[in-house]
Amino acid sequence: MRCEIRHTTEYRYPKPAWDSFNEVRLHPSREARQSVRLFHLHVEPEAVITSHKDYFGAIVHHVHVHEPHTLLRIEAQAIVDTHPVPLPPPIPFAELRGVCAPHTEFLVASPRVPAGDWAEVFGVRKPAPGDDLPGFLTDLTTSLYRRFRYDTRATTVSTPLAEFATHGRGVCQDFTHAMLGIVRGLGIPGRYVSGYLYSGGEMVGAEATHAWVECFLPGSGWLGYDPTNNCLARERHVKIGHGREYSDVSPVRGTYYGGGRGELGVEVRVYGEQ
Template identity: 60%
Template sequence: MRAEIRHVTEYRYQEPVWDSFNEVRLHPIRDERQNVLAFDISVTPDVPVSSHRDYFGNLIHHVHVHERHTLLRIEARTLVVTYPSRAPVPARVDSLDDHRAELTEFLIASPRIPTGRWADVFSVTAPLRGDDLPTFVLELTRMLYRRFKYTPGATDVRTPLTDFAASGRGVCQDYAHAMLGICRSLGIPARYVSGYIYAGADFVGAEASHAWVEVFLPGTGWMGYDPTNNTAVVEAHVKIGHGRDYGDVSPISGSYHGSTRGVLDVEVKVYDQQQ
């Protein structure tokens, strides 16, 4: 898929604020499944934009507005080409024994996924050591899709995972955090992915940034699964970056000086140029 993405974020303030410092994570990653052809970021007020790569290899842009302002507008435009994911090779669950030591950071607790018996919380039976790992992960993806109802506004980024488990309603980051908690509690390395999804493929989650999970499969490597949409990652998915949970790859995070609270408005459009 050849996709054009327009992502606009606006913060409006009743009173002027100043020294607004923001980390922007909107540049898609380049890997075997996708290639970024063009990327542009514009800011109002007009300020220089710098960048660096974080610990996980994600590209972060820095937006620092010193002057007083009542509007901060950040617009990112991207042209990206995506390709089909390769099919995972069969792998026994116990084949993970040789890889866990090198992938510890994606097995232990993180700020939004505390230590817990998450497989029990979500009523997931642990696979046997001789079971096929890709089959188990795909079935887990399907189970989460069937069990929960995608409900915009039912949760926010601060909602505890236990609340999602109890309510049965949430959005993509809740599905992703649930799958991460289950996998990690079972000794399966898994990481959070932030990105976009094309609505024309009849998937939910295209009205904003989307989230899914990558699981490490011996013999294949990292493989993406989207429990919100009951699918392995396909060409309609555009990856921005990955981390331990949402906090590592939130689209925009920052701080400012001033006593007024901002009103946030976000608009995301993903266009398939081949349509």
């Protein structure tokens, strides 16, 4: 599938701001499941733009605006071809033993996915050694989709996972953190993925950057699961990058001097073509 993406972030300030510096993670990743045909970053007013790859391999742009401004507009445009992902064969849960050492950072707790028996909290049956790992992850994706309600007004980026567990309403970030807490507690490496979703009106989460989980499967590598939409992350999912949790891959974040209390506006449009 070919996906065309336009992502616009605007900061408006009541008074002039200056020395605005932002980290921008909007460049889609290049990997087996997708090819990047085009990426362009436009900033208004004129800015100094540099880039580097972060610890997890994502391309990060640094946007520095020196002059006073009351509007900062960051627009990213991309054209990405996504490719089919083969389904994994049956894998006994016991095969995880001895193969997870290189992925320890995706097994341990992090600030937004703290340690805890999240399988028990969310009422998830713990698998036996002979149970099929891909089947378990598919069932878990469905279970979380049915348990929680997608509600853009229920949580913020700082809502603790325990609070989401109690109220059962939130957005893709919350669904993803919940699944990460469960799989990591069961010894399955899991990482947070930030990206885009072409919904075609059939799925939720396409109005901004989307989030889902990638789990490590022995012999198959990393496979994406989207508990917000009860599906595998396939051609409609365009990946930007991954990390331990949301804060590792937040799309745009930064600081500035002056300006007063700014207002943030974000618009995402994803167009798909088979």
